Amino acid sequence: MNDVTRIDLLRHGECEGGHIFRGNNEVPLSANGLMQMHKAIANAGPWSHIVSSPLRRCRIFTEQLSSAPVEFDERLREVGFGVWEGQLVEDVWRTDTDTITAWNRDPTSVTPENGEPLIQVATRVMACFQELVQRHCGGRLLLVTHGGVIRVLLSQLLAMPLSCAGRIHVPYAALSTVVVYHQETGEQIKLLGHNWMGEGE
Numbered sequence: 001m002n003d004v005t006r007i008d009l010l011r012h013g014e015c016e017g018g019h020i021f022r023g024n025n026e027v028p029l030s031a032n033g034l035m036q037m038h039k040a041i042a043n044a045g046p047w048s049h050i051v052s053s054p055l056r057r058c059r060i061f062t063e064q065l066s067s068a069p070v071e072f073d074e075r076l077r078e079v080g081f082g083v084w085e086g087q088l089v090e091d092v093w094r095t096d097t098d099t100i101t102a103w104n105r106d107p108t109s110v111t112p113e114n115g116e117p118l119i120q121v122a123t124r125v126m127a128c129f130q131e132l133v134q135r136h137c138g139g140r141l142l143l144v145t146h147g148g149v150i151r152v153l154l155s156q157l158l159a160m161p162l163s164c165a166g167r168i169h170v171p172y173a174a175l176s177t178v179v180v181y182h183q184e185t186g187e188q189i190k191l192l193g194h195n196w197m198g199e200g201e
Helices: 031-040 056-062 089-095 097-105 118-135 147-157 162-167
Strands: 004-011 049-052 070-072 140-145 175-183 186-196
Touching: 004 118, 004 147, 031 056, 049 056, 049 118, 056 070, 056 140, 089 097, 118 147, 118 162, 147 162, 147 175, 147 186
Parallel strands: 004 140, 049 070, 049 140
Antiparallel strands: 004 175, 175 186
16 A cells, blocks of 8 residues: 555636635636636646535536546535625625624634634544545545635644634635655655646655
8 A cells, every 4th residue: 555645635716706705605617717727737636536525616627527536525615604605805894894804813713604613614624634535545636625625724734723724825726735644653744735736746
């Protein structure tokens, strides 16, 4: 058995609807967004397995991939933003200034009304990651997911405070790679690349 598992993380591309809190809304990719995703993985792979968020902006792209077995996992859904979902970010800053200011400062202590607490996001995302690494140990996986999910996952894998997850820049169609070394003394995790173009090691 190979003692290294490699996980590529791909954020969905540009979406229709402008600069909004998409959350779990079914917002479609723009034509440019779909092109961005295909370009991002042009030099990456091959993968032994592909796992995607079930939301449309990830699903449409993932369903076009036929190079490896594909599955959809609810735990890779975007962060739930509650009453902010579907609203323009600038409108929320204007109408809910105190809450979004506090949330922007520390999203672990403030949650939008009816939103998903960030600690719950971290719990589901890490459970998904750990299960996939165990199930596909020694393989190379592609996870197609969302900016919030990738920020939370990377913050936890790199032992950063969850409150600092927002400091990780994850643009549309960003591709990042994490490597898990399986050793007798335990697993060692390294961030191999972030916002890269899939070339080299």
